[in-house]
Amino acid sequence: MRSRREEWKRWGRVEVTRDDKGRFVSWRKIVAAYEGKKIALYGCCKTRYGTYTARYEFYGGNGKALQKCMIVASRLPPKQRYVTVNVYDFLRNPFKFGTKGYWLEKQTES
Amino acid sequence: MPIVGFTSRTTAMLDLDDMGYHEVKYWSLKMLEKFSLEGFIILQSSPRHYHVVFDQEATYENCVSIIANVCLETKNQGLQKWFLLQCIKREFTLRISNKGNKPSPKIVFCFGRQNKEIAEYLQYRQMIKEKVKKQKQLKIDFD
Numbered sequence: 617m618r619s620r621r622e623e624w625k626r627w628g629r630v631e632v633t634r635d636d637k638g639r640f641v642s643w644r645k646i647v648a649a650y651e652g653k654k655i656a657l658y659g660c661c662k663t664r665y666g667t668y669t670a671r672y673e674f675y676g677g678n679g680k681a682l683q684k685c686m687i688v689a690s691r692l693p694p695k696q697r698y699v700t701v702n703v704y705d706f707l708r709n710p711f712k713f714g715t716k717g718y719w720l721e722k723q724t725e726s
Numbered sequence: 727m728p729i730v731g732f733t734s735r736t737t738a739m740l741d742l743d744d745m746g747y748h749e750v751k752y753w754s755l756k757m758l759e760k761f762s763l764e765g766f767i768i769l770q771s772s773p774r775h776y777h778v779v780f781d782q783e784a785t786y787e788n789c790v791s792i793i794a795n796v797c798l799e800t801k802n803q804g805l806q807k808w809f810l811l812q813c814i815k816r817e818f819t820l821r822i823s824n825k826g827n828k829p830s831p832k833i834v835f836c837f838g839r840q841n842k843e844i845a846e847y848l849q850y851r852q853m854i855k856e857k858v859k860k861q862k863q864l865k866i867d868f869d
Contacts (some may be wrong), residue, residue: 653732653734654731654733655733656731656733656849657728657729657856658731658819659727659728659729673733673817673851679857682853683861685856686730690861698815715770
């Protein structure tokens, strides 16, 4: 299996995977990482997946949406350790990114 | 409660632990001259712990180069640890809210231009501080 980056007319920059004989296997669009400023919510949390340090990175949105995000995120720790999500996407479906649990008072590094 | 912080890929910032105020000021001014960073602010997060935010917008690679330079020259253990953590994430984060018994960082010194990255940082800082305050009030009312 080999992957390489190509420029497709319709989709722009994509990563194409081909097998050893050069036959097409899969492709995915390369999405550029968000370059702007973000708000990070981080700490140690306890969920049904265990106790771990986790962080949310929120980007986009206005102050009100961000406040809602902070309230929801303080009650829903992330499912995975590092979650980068748009504010509106998070508010639309918070259980897609977070799970029931609580944040612990244990201090973590930024 | 989780800790709230400000994250950016294009702002050069430093987290200087276990260092005196005058030492922090000296290194900040030195870096300002060396990399023409236009201006900076120093925030005190707790006694002998400071944050520095520079005003000049830079690419991620330049920011890494600036911070690595400071790490090498100051030989500050706290800064080196923080820098490694930020390199793993490929973004730089500084705390804005309070953390345990430590209050939120307060501005102790400003120098030079303040209207680019610093202005944006302060805007986010003010917004988050207001939101955290409101959230605390809501929690007290609810309890």
